[in-house]
Each structure stands twice: as C-alpha cells, then as structure tokens.
Amino acid sequence: MSTHNVLEARNGLSRLIAESQAGSDVVITKRGTPVARIVPIGPVDVVRSGRLLVEWIQENPLPERLARVATDLDAQIDENRDAWE
Template sequence: MDIGVRELRDGLSRHLAFVRAGHTITVTDHGRPVARIVPVGVPSRLEQLIAEGKVTPAARRKSSRPQPIKTTATVSDLVDKQRR
C-alpha cells in the first residue's frame, strides 16, 4: 500500500493498525517512495537471503577511518612538500 506523508499523518493510528495486521506501507513524498513501514518481527530481505544461505555476512567490520592529520600548513604546502 502506498500512501502520502499527509495521509499517513492524518490517519496514523489506522495505518499502524494496518501494519500491525502484517501489511507493509510505502510512504511517498510527492509520489516518490521515501520510507517503508513494516511489521516488527518480519525479517528484512537481507535477513531472508542470509537465512537461505544465498548471502554470507561479512566476517569482520570495515576498519575505521584514520584520524585526521593536524597541521597549520595549507593543502598546497603539504602537496608541494611531498613532491620534493
């Protein structure tokens, strides 16, 4: 079921009852889908694929980004220094 933001806001209780009954609602903004409201307990598509063995979760998380370098020089100065 697709509904607009205004319609969702105006009939929130009714729409949540619809979701509670096991249905999914796609929320649209000016006709474009922006969100999906799904019942709790319904596995996501990714969870379904993992359960079916079609997808394997990553063995480890991505490493974090390195800490930014603190400097008083400009980027141009740093690049110039590396070129030497």
C-alpha cells in the first residue's frame, strides 16, 4: 500500500491508477489524514457488462419524444462531420 497527499495525487493520478491496476492499494491523505483509497477492481467481464447494459437499455427505453431511428442519427452526423475536421 502506498500513501500520497492530495497534491501528489492530483499531479500524478495516472501513475497512481497504474499502481492500482498493478494490484496495489493507494491511500490519499489530506493533512496527514486518510480520506480516500484507490483499489484495483479486478478484471472486468466485458461480455457480462455488455449484456447488463443491453438489459438496462431494454428496461429503460428513451421517452418517445427523444427516440430516433438510426438513419436520422446517421444523417445528423453526416451534416455535422465537417465541423469535426
């Protein structure tokens, strides 16, 4: 386990996340008092996560006033594509 103050955490968050991904617990302190911990969450089951997302979307559809068909979305993207470049 490593301990870092808020300033170190702010300036080195990517490094602390990498430490956590490598299996270490990282403790953030404020004025010497532990206030937060970054811990590894383990491997993510992408298949399960995707399935849960699809189930959630099916159970919570958009209101009719917000729903659009794919061809309308594609047309809107094509219209605005020039602004991205």
